[in-house]
Every structure is written in C-alpha cells, then in structure tokens.
Amino acid sequence: MAKVHVSTTVNGQPMDVLVEPNDSLLDTLRDGLGLTGTKEGCATGDCGACSVMLDGRLVCSCLVLGAEAEGKTIDTIEGVADSDGLHVIQQKFLEHAALQCGICTPGFIVAAKALLEKNPNPDETTIRYWLAGNLCRCTGYDKIVRAVQDAANELASPA
Amino acid sequence: MAEAVDLKAIGTRPVRPDGVEKVTGRANFGADLNLPGMLHGKILRSPHAHARIKSVDLSGALAVDGVLAAISGKDIPGGGDLGDNVLANEKVLYDGHAVAAVAARSAFIAEQALDQIKVEYEVLNPVLSIDDAIADGATLVNESQHTNGDTSQPASNIAAVTKFERGDVDKGFAEADAVAEGEFRVPTAHQGYIEPHACTATINEEGKATVWCCTQGQFDVRSMTANCLNKQVSDIRVIPSEIGGGFGGKTTIYLEPVAVKLSEISGRPVKMVMSREEVFRATGPTSATLCRVKVGAKNDGTITAATAWLAYEAGAYPGAPVGPGCMSVLAPYDLENFRIEGLDVLVTKPKVAAYRAPGAPQSMHAMECAIDDLARKLGMDPIDLRLKNAADEGTVAPYGPQFPAIGLRACLEAAKVHPNYTTPPAEGQGRGVAVGFWFNIGMQSSAEIRIAENGAVTIMEGSPDIGGSRASMCLMAAETLGIPYENINAHVGDTEATGYCNTTGGSRTTFATGMAVIEACEDIIAQCKERAALTWELDVDQVDWEDGQAVPKPGVNADVKPLSLADIARSAGRTGGPLLGRASLNAQGPGASFSVNWTDVEVDRETGKVDVKAFTGVQDAGRAIHPSYVEGQMQGGAVQGLGWALNEEYIYNDDGVMENAGFLDYRVPVTSDMPMIDTQIVEVPNPSHPYGVRGVGETPIVAPLAATSNAVRDVLGFRINDLPLSPPRVLAAIDENE
Numbered sequence: 076m077a078k079v080h081v082s083t084t085v086n087g088q089p090m091d092v093l094v095e096p097n098d099s100l101l102d103t104l105r106d107g108l109g110l111t112g113t114k115e116g117c118a119t120g121d122c123g124a125c126s127v128m129l130d131g132r133l134v135c136s137c138l139v140l141g142a143e144a145e146g147k148t149i150d151t152i153e154g155v156a157d158s159d160g161l162h163v164i165q166q167k168f169l170e171h172a173a174l175q176c177g178i179c180t181p182g183f184i185v186a187a188k189a190l191l192e193k194n195p196n197p198d199e200t201t202i203r204y205w206l207a208g209n210l211c212r213c214t215g216y217d218k219i220v221r222a223v224q225d226a227a228n229e230l231a232s233p234a
Numbered sequence: 235m236a237e238a239v240d241l242k243a244i245g246t247r248p249v250r251p252d253g254v255e256k257v258t259g260r261a262n263f264g265a266d267l268n269l270p271g272m273l274h275g276k277i278l279r280s281p282h283a284h285a286r287i288k289s290v291d292l293s294g295a296l297a298v299d300g301v302l303a304a305i306s307g308k309d310i311p312g313g314g315d316l317g318d319n320v321l322a323n324e325k326v327l328y329d330g331h332a333v334a335a336v337a338a339r340s341a342f343i344a345e346q347a348l349d350q351i352k353v354e355y356e357v358l359n360p361v362l363s364i365d366d367a368i369a370d371g372a373t374l375v376n377e378s379q380h381t382n383g384d385t386s387q388p389a390s391n392i393a394a395v396t397k398f399e400r401g402d403v404d405k406g407f408a409e410a411d412a413v414a415e416g417e418f419r420v421p422t423a424h425q426g427y428i429e430p431h432a433c434t435a436t437i438n439e440e441g442k443a444t445v446w447c448c449t450q451g452q453f454d455v456r457s458m459t460a461n462c463l464n465k466q467v468s469d470i471r472v473i474p475s476e477i478g479g480g481f482g483g484k485t486t487i488y489l490e491p492v493a494v495k496l497s498e499i500s501g502r503p504v505k506m507v508m509s510r511e512e513v514f515r516a517t518g519p520t521s522a523t524l525c526r527v528k529v530g531a532k533n534d535g536t537i538t539a540a541t542a543w544l545a546y547e548a549g550a551y552p553g554a555p556v557g558p559g560c561m562s563v564l565a566p567y568d569l570e571n572f573r574i575e576g577l578d579v580l581v582t583k584p585k586v587a588a589y590r591a592p593g594a595p596q597s598m599h600a601m602e603c604a605i606d607d608l609a610r611k612l613g614m615d616p617i618d619l620r621l622k623n624a625a626d627e628g629t630v631a632p633y634g635p636q637f638p639a640i641g642l643r644a645c646l647e648a649a650k651v652h653p654n655y656t657t658p659p660a661e662g663q664g665r666g667v668a669v670g671f672w673f674n675i676g677m678q679s680s681a682e683i684r685i686a687e688n689g690a691v692t693i694m695e696g697s698p699d700i701g702g703s704r705a706s707m708c709l710m711a712a713e714t715l716g717i718p719y720e721n722i723n724a725h726v727g728d729t730e731a732t733g734y735c736n737t738t739g740g741s742r743t744t745f746a747t748g749m750a751v752i753e754a755c756e757d758i759i760a761q762c763k764e765r766a767a768l769t770w771e772l773d774v775d776q777v778d779w780e781d782g783q784a785v786p787k788p789g790v791n792a793d794v795k796p797l798s799l800a801d802i803a804r805s806a807g808r809t810g811g812p813l814l815g816r817a818s819l820n821a822q823g824p825g826a827s828f829s830v831n832w833t834d835v836e837v838d839r840e841t842g843k844v845d846v847k848a849f850t851g852v853q854d855a856g857r858a859i860h861p862s863y864v865e866g867q868m869q870g871g872a873v874q875g876l877g878w879a880l881n882e883e884y885i886y887n888d889d890g891v892m893e894n895a896g897f898l899d900y901r902v903p904v905t906s907d908m909p910m911i912d913t914q915i916v917e918v919p920n921p922s923h924p925y926g927v928r929g930v931g932e933t934p935i936v937a938p939l940a941a942t943s944n945a946v947r948d949v950l951g952f953r954i955n956d957l958p959l960s961p962p963r964v965l966a967a968i969d970e971n972e
Contacts, residue, residue, distance in 0.1 A: 095342065111266040112259015114478070116428040117510040121897035124428055152259035165257040169249045172862035175701035175870060177256035178263055178429040178478025200906075207906040210897060212426045212479050213701060215869035216905045218862070 083144040085110070086154030094141035100134075101125045103141030104151060112152040112181050116210065123209030126182040127151045133189040135208075152181035155188060164188055164226045173222035175213035183209050187223045195231060199224065243712035244925055247862045248719050250705035252476075261476045264432030264448030265507045272434065273302055273337040275489075275496050275506040276344035278351050279516060280326035280333055283360035283582040283890025284375070287324060287333065287353065294350030295336045300343040303499035304351070306334040310491050313462035315551040319585050320462055320491050326355070327375060327550030328584050329891045330515025332488070337496035337504045360582045360890030364524045364545045367391040367579045375550060375580035391580040393552035396560055399573035400632070406539025406571030410530025414607035417526045418600035419956040420939065421883035422547065424519040425589050426874070426902045429478020430510060431517060435493035436503035443470045443494045448477045450484045450698055451737025456729050462491035470494075473728040474698045481874070482588030483518045485737050514895035519884060520589035521546040521554045525600035527563070535614050535622035539571040540564055544597050546578060549585040554578045555593030558673070561633035562936075563597035565671045566620065566642055566828060568629045582890050588739060590871060591672045591932035595878065595939050599957065602668040602940030606947065616667040616944070617655070617830070621646050641854025641918035641928075642669070642828035648916055649830040654850040659834040663847055664949025670829035670853075670936030674929035675740030676821030680733025681750035683711065683758050683815035689800025691715065693724040693751055696735025697743040701870075701931070702863040706744045707751045709859050710925065714755035716782035717799060724751075733818050741929025744859055745920075746821035752924050753817030765809040766797045823922025827930055829853035831872065831937035835945040842965030844880055844946055849938075850912040856920040856928030864930050869911040871934025877903040878935075879942035881958050 078093040085108060092107040099118070104110045104127070113136055116122035120135040127136045128150035155162045164187050167173070174180040183206065190197060190205045197205065202223050203216070211219060255261040292304040307323040322331050334351050338344035359373040366372060374389055381392045407413060433447035443465075449455045452472040460467045477484060489506040496504040508517070529540040542563045546554035556576040564572055609616040624646060625631065627639045649655050649667075659665040682694040693707050704724035712719040726732075735747060759779045766784030767774040776790045783796040806812055834848040851868045858864040881901045885894045894900045919926025939957060946964070947953045954967045 095340075097342065105266075106268070109268075110259075111262070114263065114429070115265065115507075116430070116478075117897050119510065119896055119898065122428055122510075156258050161254065161257065168257050169253040172247070172250070172702065172860075172866055174253075174256055175863070175866055176427070176429070176477060176479045177252075177261055178427075178476075180256055181259045184257060199910075203906040203908075207904045210428055210902060210904060212428055212481070212874065212902060213870045214866055215871075215873035215911050216903075216908050217869045217911045218866060220905065220910070 079142045081142060081145050083146070084148045086150055096142060098141040099137050100139040100141050100144055101136040103144065104136060107141065110151055110153050114178055114181060116178070123186060124179050124182040126185040126209065128185065128189060133186055152185055155184055162188065163229050164223070167222040167226040171218045171222040171225065173214060173218040179209060179211045183211065183219060191227055191230060196227060241713060243709045243719055244857065244859050245861060247860060248705065250702050251708055251723050252699065252704050263429055263476045263478050267434050267446050267475065269434060269436065269503040272503040272505050273339060273500055274341040274344050275335055275337045275493055275504045276341065276348055277332045277492065278334040278348045279512065280322065280329060280331040282326055282355055282357050283329045284358040285326050285355035286358060287322060287326060288356055289354045290334055291352040292334060294352060295347040298343065298347040298350055300339040301336050301347045302502065303337040303496045304334065305492065305495050305499065309495050310462050312464040313458065316458060317462040319551060320488060328582050330512065330584065332516060335492045335496060337500050361391060362581060362886055362890055364547060364579050367581050375582055379580060392577050393548060393580055394578040396557060396576045397574065401571030403539045403541055403571045403573045407530045409532065409538045411533045412608060412611040413528065413530040414604045414611060415528035416604055416955050417524070418603060420523045420596040420599055421957060422519050422522040422583060423878045423882045424514055424900065425481040425483035427479030427481060427483055430508040430513045431488055432507040433489045433493050434503055434505040435490065435497050437494055437497045441469055444473065445470060445490050445494065446473045446475055447490060448475050448484060450477065450480045450700060450739055452698065452729050453696065453734055454485060454737050455487055455490055458487045459490045459494060463494060471728060471730050474726060477698050477700050480700055481590045482592060482739060485588050485739050488517055510897060511895045514900060515892050516584055518587045518589065519584060520592065521548065521586050521596065523547070523596035525597055527600045527604045529601065529604045529608055531608055531612060533612065535612060535619050537567060537569060537623045540569060541573045542597060542601060544576045546576065546593065547581045547583060547586065548578050549581060549583045551585045552578055552580065554586055555588070557593070559593030559597040562594040562671050563601050564632045566625055566669045567623045568625050569632065572632060574632065590874065590935040594672060594936045595875060598670065598936050599939040599943065602937065603943050603953070606666065606940070606944040607953065617646055617650050620669055637826065638921055639918055640826055640828060641916050644916045644918050645828055645830045645852045645854055648914055649832065649852045652850060652852065652914065654848065654912055655832060660847070663834045663836050664945045665832055665834050666941045666944025666948055667830065667832040668937040668940035668944060670831060670933045671826060672741065672932040672936060673826055674745065674824040675742045676746045676824040677736040677742055678820045679735050679747040679750040680818040681747060681754040682732065683754040685758065685799060685803045685813035687803050689721065689798060689803050691717065691722040693722065694727045694732050695724065695747050695751060696727055696732040697738045697747040698726055700738050701867065702860065703743045705863065706748060706859040710748050710752050711755050713925070714752050715758065715799065716780065741931040742824065745824050745923055745927045745929050748927060749821050749923060750817045750819055753819065754815040757817060758813060758815035761813055761815065762799065762802050765802045765806065768809050769797065770794050823920065825856055825920030825922060825928040827854050827928045827933040829933045829937055831941045833938070833941045833945050835942065835949060837946060837949050837964060839968055842961035842968060844959050844964060846876055846909055848909055851934060852914045852916060853930065853933055854916045854918050854928060855930045856923065857917055857926035858915045859925070859927060861915060864915055865913045867931045868913045868934045872911050872938050873903050873908055875935045875938025876942060879939045879957055879959060881960055883958050
C-alpha cells in the first residue's frame, strides 16, 4: 500500500507525516510523530487513554484514521503544559494524588480540560458522566473527580 | 520503633517526584520505546480451548515479504509450565494460548503473516468449571497430573488438596445456637490494568540480551526469561519501564522470551505489544471459585465452629492461589474449632496470575456472607458479632503464627462510631458490612543512597513504582536524614544498576524496600558523622546528627559550625571520597493489615441493576507514610472489588471461547458508576518496621465483594450467593423470589 502524505497541525505546530492508509491517528501520533504521551489501552474506543482534541472536539484517537488528520488541528497531552508551566488541571492531579500508575492520566487530563472549556462549573455528576469514557483501574476515581472540581474552582477564581 | 518520635516528613502529602513526567505525557511506559532497525513481533493464538497440536508449519509466514523470523513452542526450550504457557508445545490449553510468533518490519505485516502459519489441531473437549473438572470421568486437562503428585491414584484435574484444622468441629457445631451456611461462586476476573503487556528485546552476537518491559519485577523477568531460554540470569539485562498498572498481573512473563528469540534469529531488536483482546484471552486472570462454608455461634455471638471447602480454578496449569485463600478465610477470627480444605483445580482457561490479595477475596466473600447471615440469625449488629470474635495481638491465626500487634479491633471500633455507620442507610437502600485481611510480605530489597556535591540525595532502588512508591521512599529518607523532601529523588534501577530486589507485590514495597532505604540513610548518617569527626578532629562518638547536619554532641568542647549534608558532600574528596550509602536485607515481620468496609446500595427491581450509593473503608496502615497514596490504595482496591461484585466476569461459550474479551463487554467500573469512596486510616504501628509501616495495597480489594453481597441481601430481603450481582442475575433472583 502506498503511504499517504498528511499535513496537519499538532499542538500549534504544522507537521508533515507519511501514514499507512490503515494507521489510526493514535499510531500516527505515537509512531509517526513520536508523541508517545497519548496511550493505547484498547484500540477500540472503550478506555479513553488515547484521548486527543481534533478540531476542538474530544475524540479517541484510536478510532480516527491518521489520514483524516489532513488539514485538521490536533491537540495532545504534550501541548497541555506551556512555557508558563503546568496547566491547572495537571497541577491539581499532582496535588490530589489523582494518579497512581499514570497510564490513563494523559487521557483524563485531555478529557477534563475539554470539559472545563465547555462547562467551567460542572457538578460532581457532570464530571463523572463526562469522564465515563476514561477508564482508570488504580484510583477508584475519587481523587480524579476531586482534582477536576478543584481545578474548576481555581480556574473560576484565579488567585 | 519510632512511635513516640515527632515525625516531620512522614504523614505529609507532597507531590510525587515522578509526577510532572506523568501528567505531561513524558513518562515512558512499556510500549513507548522504539529502537533503530526494530521489528514488530506478533503471536498466533489458539482458537480452541483444548486441542492437541499435531503440527505447526511456519514456512508460509517466513515466505511473506518483510518477515524476518518465525518460531513455535520448540524454540522456547525451558521454563516448564511457564515456558509451555509462553508458547504451547503438545497441547493448547485455553482459547488464546500462544502457539507461534513472527517478527516483521511492521506490526501490520506481522499480523498478516500469522494467517500463513498452518497449525493442525486435534480438538478436545473443554473443561470450563470446577464442577466439570472434578466430576467422575472428567476430560483431563493434563493426562499426567495426579493429585498432590500421588501416582498411585488415577490422573485428576485436582492438582493439589490442602487441609488444616484445629479443635473439634463437630463438638463446636453441637454447641452452636445458630448456624449459617452456603455455597458461593465467584467468577473469573481480570486485573484489568489499562496498559497492555509490552516489551522490546535485543540480543547481541555474544548472546547478551537486553529487555525493556513493563513489569512489577525486573529481576523475576530476568530469571523467568533465562529459564525459558536455558540461559543464565547474567546473560540478560532487564530495564523496567514505567508500569501502567499490574495488580499482580505483571509479576510473570508472556512476551519476553519470544521477543529475545525472535531478536536472536533476526539479528534485530523486536518489539511486542499485546492487544486488549490478547490481554483478556491470554494473561491474568484470577481464579473462579466454588466455596462451601458453614459457621455456628452461641446466642452471645461466640463462634463455636467454622468449616470451609474452597475450590479454586488454576487455569491450564497448577498454581491457583488456594493456599492464601485457605489461610485468609478465617484469619479475622479467634477460633477454637475449624476445618479448612482447599482444591487447586485445572480447567481449560488461562493460567491464573496473582491479582491483588490473591485468593482472599473469593474465600472471604463466602465466609463474610455467612457471618452476615449468622449476625441476622442472632439478631446482632454485624460489627458487634465480629468484635466479639475478633483476632487480636496474641491470637494464634488459623494458618499457624501468633499475631503480633494488629489493627482489626481498632478498625471495627472506628467503624462502629463512624458517622457513615451511625447514620442509617437512606430509605430504600440496604447496607452491607464485611472485613478484609491480607498477610503482606517482606522479602529481599536493596537500596543505595548517593549524595551529589550540592547535598541533593538520589535513592536508587529496585521496586517498580506502580502507585507512588517513589514518594514514600523519599519521605522515609527525608525523615531519617532530617532534610527537606524536595532535596531527594528516587529512581528504580534496572537489573544491572541496582541490587537485587523482589517484585513489587505482596504490598511489600513501602515496608521492605522502605526499610532498605531507611538503613541506607542510616549508613549515610554514620559516614557523615565520621567525615565531620575527621574535619573537626574529634572522635566519631563525639558527633551527633540532628536536623540534617552533623553537630558536636552536647558537652563536647569544640568551636565548630554544624556541617550540613551539602557541606560534607562538597568536601567529600578530602575526607575519603564520595558519599554512598547502601543497605540490603531480607525484611521480616511485614505485619498483617485488616480492614472494615461497608456500602449502601439501591436495587432497581425492574432492571436488576445495583447502584452503589455510598462506600466507606477503614483500614490499618500501621503508619501512613504518604496518606494520599494510602487512601488511593483503599479507594482503588474498593472499586476493583465493587467491579468484581457487580459486573466483572469472563464469559465463555460452550466451546470454551471467551466471548467478552474487551473493555466494552468485560465492564470495569467507570467514573459515573461510582460514588466518592470514603476512607479512614487507622494506625496500629507494625513493631517490625522503623516507622511502623504495614503494606496497604491488597487488603482493600478483599471486603467489597461480601460487603456488596450483604448490602444487596439487606435491600432485597433474600440472599444471592453468586457473583457478579449483574442485572441479569439480580433480576432472575427477584423474579424467582417475588
């Protein structure tokens, strides 16, 4: 199969990459572009470890073809922190010990950031349903929910 | 024992040292390594639950363009059952059993090439339950397996029987005023770590291999891989990546010898990553069980006798966690009369692997349900019944040893007055209580402490950090050295970079590796005192270590300024060379951990769905080094236990093929399924650890199974003995009873 040339924007940077027609966006990010912060837990869209933003929409990158990234804007975990340091959500995950092994953490942070951009003041139930597509087997979710609540509070009332 | 010491670092909740790497995507997990020239390996798996392999023909795969190596079972010459599980030889013993493997330029080519391998099978009958496996005339999973190795008896699927008893059970039951009994089934469940198994291996022309992999124990990967390949441990270097969950499931190997062999044939590095389907079909899981228990008590609640018959599925090879299942089933109780019998039963399912408190959740589910029924019969509060019979310091445990200080009674007393317990369940909800227990283990650990020229401390140890243990190591070092936590970092070394360390498992890391870190810090302190004495021209016994610096002892006449770790490190070249502390030990006295859990549930009588409305865990941690991560263990274990109680089970069709090998159909709890998980840490210090630590990681999964069953019993008014309490089972039970 001939490879497909894809021009895309990842974390604000224009990028070119050759992909196999059957490569997922997850494969493209991890193997084509070396962005291994996005994780594969299932490759069937059930665990959320591969969550990224595609043109501002939260998706499982394992369910999108790499070739579909042509002309699109992709944001991954590697773009969440910036030159000022960690994002508030990342900081709150650390303060609340909202990660144990850390494999699901990039997906949770990308998904939580998408939630707070859409709904800056979610209640516990909203947080729990929004994050229901992200599996964590270590924490029992309690500290993740608290971290997201705390991040929302801090974003709402900057110190 | 540091109980009376004023602790400064221990008990605080700082950010873990590896935290930033893990919230930014920088941390490298098992599948994140790529090497130049690397090939991708894939495994061909059996479509049959049970079949004789008549032939394997690899030539079709080798003819595919881009394939550089292909192997089958004969290429993994050693390892016994483990090697046969890695690649099957004469028979395949479960759906998904590995049969052959290829390495190719891409994962896609490797997968395509698997289709070109020709395997001729003679299909045999599957053996899918304990009832079928132990029935007369059962199909034998292994024709040369005899119970307890006794070849005077016919071959059997019962690989082993263990028994132990105390007192006179018949007399005990005769004295009982009330008796509760039942037969309970717990299904096969998977550890469900989010990171699939992954490794990359390369081997050079001298036969020296390097393996990168996600594992709970790099030294065990080294020895197991060496065994499978008939190599020496010194031929293999194992570099542990970050690990994306394990819960016991990453204490063994599946891919590593295959990757090494494929690398040897191809001359290239080979990377292998399992799919989620492969993880479900061919790794883990833990045992399904059939348990028959009986317990009797006098009207005042005194338990007079108990019996337990516990059958555990081992999967395809002997080795179910039936021993710990038997040892834990009555561990919370001080008993005069009991009899326990355990069976290790072969079935055509994957070879079971350790799963968080291996064996205890199943047997204790049965017994804690019976204890709950007994409390109802006696009209006693379930916590009062347990307090009446609770094991305590000095109790001889059913499995032999006498308990030192333990925290069961303290946990029960804390639960009894907890506001979540004194407040009754809401209208329409039921409440269930259960007790959990795990032995915990000690074993071997090594640690080194290195001091940089600015006084910064590096810990090098060998326990893969699966849930924040680096933070615990740094806190114990900060406490011992008397310096700020922020000045310390901890690293997990590979098999060539750090001293031998047993696997992260058995809730041993904070206890045993922590003890090694503390002793290595004490070694540093001793060296610093010597260096200060040399600098000050004093005797070493005239020097003290206080708040992270060397000072002259009170009364010593010396006009000197205290020397900090940084001062001593900076001038170390003039006082004997770099500061390097070390310790290695075989830690004794790990200290059992007990818990009390209760949960409030609602049952939808139209759908059979059980909703967990509240959950509280109380557990003895001995000493919580980093309380957030202790709570995290309690919460995570609770939710795994709730998942097992409510939804999780392997579903096989009649041919023994797994029908739910994915996260959509093997449904682990998601955020919206769960309430907040309340925790209360009890601290009854472990007398064997300098700061009183007990392992905390495994106990939390034990009690939720029975607590959930007991809560559903409370709300429905009748008991459902088997798990999971999934909507179809609960609905059927409601239909039958109403």
